[in-house]
Amino acid sequence: MDRVGVGVIGCGFISAAYLTAARSFPILDVRAVADREPAAARARGTEFGVPARSVEDLLADPAIEIIVNLTVPAAHVEVGLRAVAAGKHVHSEKPLGVEVAQARKLVEAAEAAGVRLGCAPDTFLGGGHQTARMLLDAGAIGRPLAGTAFWMGPGHERWHPNPGFYYQRGGGPMLDMGPYYVTDLVNLLGPVRRVAGVTARARDTRQVMSGPLAGSTVPVEVATHVAGTCEFVSGAVVTVVMSFDVARHRHRPIELYGTDGALAVPDPNRFGGRIELAAAADDWHEVPTEHGFTDGDHRGIGVADLAYALRSGRPHRASGALALHVLEVLEAFGRSSESGTHVDIVSRVERPAVMDPDRLEV
Numbered sequence: 537m538d539r540v541g542v543g544v545i546g547c548g549f550i551s552a553a554y555l556t557a558a559r560s561f562p563i564l565d566v567r568a569v570a571d572r573e574p575a576a577a578r579a580r581g582t583e584f585g586v587p588a589r590s591v592e593d594l595l596a597d598p599a600i601e602i603i604v605n606l607t608v609p610a611a612h613v614e615v616g617l618r619a620v621a622a623g624k625h626v627h628s629e630k631p632l633g634v635e636v637a638q639a640r641k642l643v644e645a646a647e648a649a650g651v652r653l654g655c656a657p658d659t660f661l662g663g664g665h666q667t668a669r670m671l672l673d674a675g676a677i678g679r680p681l682a683g684t685a686f687w688m689g690p691g692h693e694r695w696h697p698n699p700g701f702y703y704q705r706g707g708g709p710m711l712d713m714g715p716y717y718v719t720d721l722v723n724l725l726g727p728v729r730r731v732a733g734v735t736a737r738a739r740d741t742r743q744v745m746s747g748p749l750a751g752s753t754v755p756v757e758v759a760t761h762v763a764g765t766c767e768f769v770s771g772a773v774v775t776v777v778m779s780f781d782v783a784r785h786r787h788r789p790i791e792l793y794g795t796d797g798a799l800a801v802p803d804p805n806r807f808g809g810r811i812e813l814a815a816a817a818d819d820w821h822e823v824p825t826e827h828g829f830t831d832g833d834h835r836g837i838g839v840a841d842l843a844y845a846l847r848s849g850r851p852h853r854a855s856g857a858l859a860l861h862v863l864e865v866l867e868a869f870g871r872s873s874e875s876g877t878h879v880d881i882v883s884r885v886e887r888p889a890v891m892d893p894d895r896l897e898v
């Protein structure tokens with residue numbers, strides 16, 4: 537199969553994970569990297585032996601078919617639209633955009649141009665989550681009725697060298713971590729019908745704690761604690777909390793409760809992890825992961841899936857349509873908190889097909 541030429545725009549923190557993982561997907565041929573800061577592109581290019589180019593040059597190169605957009609959330613739609621206008625397929629980091637209305641324009645532009653749009657997270661294609669999906673589909677807990685999804689921490693300023701964007705418009709725990717959880721839930725349970733939410737903000741500034749900016753403060757423009765409930769089209773009701781204001785907790789990332797049992801799904805920010813099942817009133821037991829891509833960081837598996845899909849014409853799994861639905865859900869928590877009412881979700885998506893880890897091409 538023809539390798540697919542890839543250009544990376546955005547050479548910050550997460551680009552190292554993508555450039556490392558891309559080497560393990562033979563379909564992907566990373567041909568150039570770019571950043572609005574040329575020094576950032578040069579540094580990553582040298583580290584990974586890939587030419588560093590300007591964004592314009594990279595977009596004009598006919599040998600590049602897919603743009604992997606690893607810029608900050610507020611730039612995702614703008615950079616995505618430029619790539620689409622240049623006739624490129626795009627796979628974006630999450631979220632698809634910082635507002636549904638804006639992200640929808642990117643989805644529509646890609647459709648009009650006849651190019652594919654993909655979006656992170658692709659962790660739901662990892663073995664932990666694909667095994668959980670197969671267990672649910674096989675009826676391991678009966679009909680899913682309810683669940684919980686929790687990501688809570690003290691804030692990324694503890695470790696990220698440049699954490700300002702997490703606290704500006706487009707940041708916040710729901711837009712940052714919510715995509716992993718809600719994407720996994722939609723992969724497991726199908727689309728969401730409506731959302732009720734309440735949001736809060738603990739502090740007006742946060743202090744950077746690592747790297748050269750340590751000791752400086754960044755302003756907080758967004759809610760930093762978001763709690764609420766998603767009602768799925770299937771009828772399942774899942775409680776969701778995403779927070780940058782919680783020092784410690786003991787909840788598991790995702791638990792699902794069904795008519796015949798309960799399932800503990802591993803951390804959706806990782807590809808593998810411990811899966812536990814409790815049938816009816818029995819105690820929990822671990823279920824082995826019967827799927828590849830469980831250990832390590834396979835970020836970019838969604839790009840590989842997109843590349844194979846391009847060559848064969850099949851749908852790709854981490855799609856723009858899925859990401860737009862997820863973004864509509866994420867945004868609905870804040871909208872519900874402001875309005876004091878439930879927010880109906882208008883978009884609908886099919887669950888992506890289960891992945892065959894031994895045959896990524898199908």
Ligand SMILES: NC(=O)c1ccc[n+]([C@@H]2O[C@H](COP(=O)([O-])OP(=O)(O)OC[C@H]3O[C@@H](n4cnc5c(N)ncnc54)[C@H](O)[C@@H]3O)[C@@H](O)[C@H]2O)c1
Pocket residue numbers: 545546547548549550551570571572573576591606607608609611615629630631698712
């Ligand atoms: N840091 C993580 O652990 C992590 C994990 C998963 C996903 N992500 C997502 O990846 C994305 C990038 O995160 P990061 O931590 O690498 O951020 P970062 O700030 O370290 O890097 C972003 C890079 O994008 C460049 N950039 C910004 N706007 C641009 C534009 N318009 N054109 C060209 N380049 C531009 C910046 O110069 C910077 O080098 C975010 O969407 C984030 O949500 C981050």
